[in-house]
Amino acid sequence: MVTDSWYEVPGPFAFVKRLTDLVSLGYDVLWFEPDRVWFRHPLAWLVPYADSVGADVLLPSPTCQEPAPGSGVDPRPVHLDLIYIRSTPGTVRCMYQWVWYLSSAQVTSHDHVLSAEHFATALNKCLDYVSIRYLPTSAFPPFCAGRCGCNAGAPVGEPGTGSVLDANGTPTVSCAREQAREWVSMAFTCVHPVAARAAHMDAYTRLYNATVHPIGEEDYKQAFKEPYAFTLPWRRRRMHRRR
Numbered sequence: 001m002v003t004d005s006w007y008e009v010p011g012p013f014a015f016v017k018r019l020t021d022l023v024s025l026g027y028d029v030l031w032f033e034p035d036r037v038w039f040r041h042p043l044a045w046l047v048p049y050a051d052s053v054g055a056d057v058l059l060p061s062p063t064c065q066e067p068a069p070g071s072g073v074d075p076r077p078v079h080l081d082l083i084y085i086r087s088t089p090g091t092v093r094c095m096y097q098w099v100w101y102l103s104s105a106q107v108t109s110h111d112h113v114l115s116a117e118h119f120a121t122a123l124n125k126c127l128d129y130v131s132i133r134y135l136p137t138s139a140f141p142p143f144c145a146g147r148c149g150c151n152a153g154a155p156v157g158e159p160g161t162g163s164v165l166d167a168n169g170t171p172t173v174s175c176a177r178e179q180a181r182e183w184v185s186m187a188f189t190c191v192h193p194v195a196a197r198a199a200h201m202d203a204y205t206r207l208y209n210a211t212v213h214p215i216g217e218e219d220y221k222q223a224f225k226e227p228y229a230f231t232l233p234w235r236r237r238r239m240h241r242r243r
Helices: 012-024 042-054 087-100 116-126 192-212 235-243
Strands: 029-032 037-040 057-059 082-085 132-134 186-188
Touching: 012 029, 012 082, 029 042, 037 192, 042 057, 087 116, 132 186
Parallel strands: 057 132
Antiparallel strands: 029 082, 037 186, 057 082
16 A cells, blocks of 8 residues: 655656646646657647547547547556646546555555456546546557558557657658648557667657658647647736836
8 A cells, every 4th residue: 555645756656646636736747758759739639629528637548449428447457647627616526536646555566557357447436527528549540550550440560569660760761741740649658678768769750750750740839729828926026026
């Protein structure tokens, strides 16, 4: 049983508690691991998508066939590497439910709390008051399933369980522009050794730049304004005093 104090908790359990702190303070939270490439602006894509499907929580699918809406959180073995949470009364309650579950005797100090067997158990208890949806796999393809992503629920290319780079670091796989242009983000958690992930991230960045367009070229000025760009009140007061 985990008995660490609230603010001095090492490892993944601390991560869940920090998420709980932020969500309970009224912040929407996007968290992801560093071995993920973003081909488009994350919030400029995620915020409108969450609005369109009425989602409080967004998760990546472990396979090219994302679970159907309302079917619950997929318990198949997978490591959680991305989560988007909106701050609502329901998600605050859900986060505390998650912390409570991780503090129970069902979870030992040796368990990895970001494994699906644990986060699925906790989040599935929230379905009565939180809308949990999976991200479309065409936009957030699991590299583990297909080297060129997913199309209509099926992997494109061989599973990404090994290196796809030649001796010069160039991808040995060619992804069609029609396929790559759908990508928003791709994670490389299946690549081993871990040291090889950076080379894969760089290679797929170059592949997208050459096949679709340079990353960051889109113009978000009209579609992505408030409330994400603002001047903090304390800064305005400070500037006023200096005058």
